[in-house]
Amino acid sequence: MVTVAELVQSVARRLEDVGITEGRLEARLLLGEAADWTLEKIVAERDTPLESGVVARVERLAARRLAREPMSHVLGWREFWSLRFKVTSDVLTPRPDSETLVEAVMRALPDRAAKLRLLDLGVGSGCLLLSLLHELPQASGVGIDRSARALVVARQNARALDLAGRAELRAGDWGDGIEEVFDIVVSNPPYVPSDDIETLDPEVSEHEPWLALDGGADGLDCYRRLAGQLGYLVRPGGIVALEVGKGQAAVVARLIRAAGFIDVSTHNDLAGIPRAILARRSSPG
Known part of the structure; x- marks a missing residue:
C-alpha cells in the first residue's frame, strides 16, 4: 500500500x-x-x-x-478573508489580491457597528460583499451581476455564511436602474485587456469566465462606465473602492477624481502592486 x-x-x-x-x-x-x-x-x-x-x-x-483546471474548481472552494467560498467555472476565483480592497474599506470606516448600506457591482462569488458584511454586523447590502449562474453561486455562499438575510443578490448591468444611494460601493470589474486574455495562465484563460475578465481594448472600459454612475450611487461622504489591474491605478484614480470624488488613495497588495483605489464622494458645500 x-x-x-x-x-x-x-x-x-x-x-x-x-x-x-x-x-x-x-x-x-x-x-x-x-x-x-x-x-x-x-x-x-x-x-x-x-x-x-x-x-x-x-x-x-x-x-x-x-x-490545468484551477485548484479552486477541483476542490470546489477557495478561502478568502478567512472564509470559505464555493467556486465554480461561473465565477472568478477569489484571489488574495482582492483582500487589499476589503482591508482598505475596513480601515476607512470610523464605526464598524453602523447600519451601513453596501453595493457590490459585479458581485461574482460574493467574496467582497459577503466578507464586508461578515465584518460589519449591522450592515446590509446589494450585489449585482449580469450572470444568472454567478448569482446562484453568490446566493449559495451567502446562505453558507449565514448572511443571506443581509445580502440581496440580483441581476443587473452595473448601476443601471438602481435608485438607492449607498454608504459603500465596491467593485472588482473586468480589467484584463481583451487581447491579453489568451496569454494568461490556462487556469484563467481556459477555465474562468471571460465576462469577468474582459475589460475591453485597454482594460478600462468598465471603469469608464462606473465613473459615470458612481456619482448617483454613492451618498455624499460615502466610500467607493475599486480593484485595479497592474499599471491601471493612476488612470482609474483620475477617472474617479473627475467624477467628483475626493481623498483618493491607492492601496498596494502583498506584492507591492497598486491594487485598490479608495475615494470619498464630496459633500455639498
Missing part, C-alpha cells in the same frame, strides 16, 4: 512537471479533499498507508489539476 508521503511526493512531482509551482502544497490539499483530512493530519500521518479508494480519489482529482 502507498503511504501518505509517497502519494504526496508522486502527485507533487507530476504537478511540478507541468509547471505548477506549489506542487507539494497542492498535492496535500488534494489528499485532504479526498480523505477529508486536515493538512496537519497529513503531515503527522506521513508514514500511514492509504486505502486504495482514497488513492483513487486523489488520482482523479490530480488528473483534473494536471490538465
Whole structure:
C-alpha cells in the first residue's frame, strides 16, 4: 500500500512537471479533499498507508489539476478573508489580491457597528460583499451581476455564511436602474485587456469566465462606465473602492477624481502592486 508521503511526493512531482509551482502544497490539499483530512493530519500521518479508494480519489482529482483546471474548481472552494467560498467555472476565483480592497474599506470606516448600506457591482462569488458584511454586523447590502449562474453561486455562499438575510443578490448591468444611494460601493470589474486574455495562465484563460475578465481594448472600459454612475450611487461622504489591474491605478484614480470624488488613495497588495483605489464622494458645500 502507498503511504501518505509517497502519494504526496508522486502527485507533487507530476504537478511540478507541468509547471505548477506549489506542487507539494497542492498535492496535500488534494489528499485532504479526498480523505477529508486536515493538512496537519497529513503531515503527522506521513508514514500511514492509504486505502486504495482514497488513492483513487486523489488520482482523479490530480488528473483534473494536471490538465490545468484551477485548484479552486477541483476542490470546489477557495478561502478568502478567512472564509470559505464555493467556486465554480461561473465565477472568478477569489484571489488574495482582492483582500487589499476589503482591508482598505475596513480601515476607512470610523464605526464598524453602523447600519451601513453596501453595493457590490459585479458581485461574482460574493467574496467582497459577503466578507464586508461578515465584518460589519449591522450592515446590509446589494450585489449585482449580469450572470444568472454567478448569482446562484453568490446566493449559495451567502446562505453558507449565514448572511443571506443581509445580502440581496440580483441581476443587473452595473448601476443601471438602481435608485438607492449607498454608504459603500465596491467593485472588482473586468480589467484584463481583451487581447491579453489568451496569454494568461490556462487556469484563467481556459477555465474562468471571460465576462469577468474582459475589460475591453485597454482594460478600462468598465471603469469608464462606473465613473459615470458612481456619482448617483454613492451618498455624499460615502466610500467607493475599486480593484485595479497592474499599471491601471493612476488612470482609474483620475477617472474617479473627475467624477467628483475626493481623498483618493491607492492601496498596494502583498506584492507591492497598486491594487485598490479608495475615494470619498464630496459633500455639498
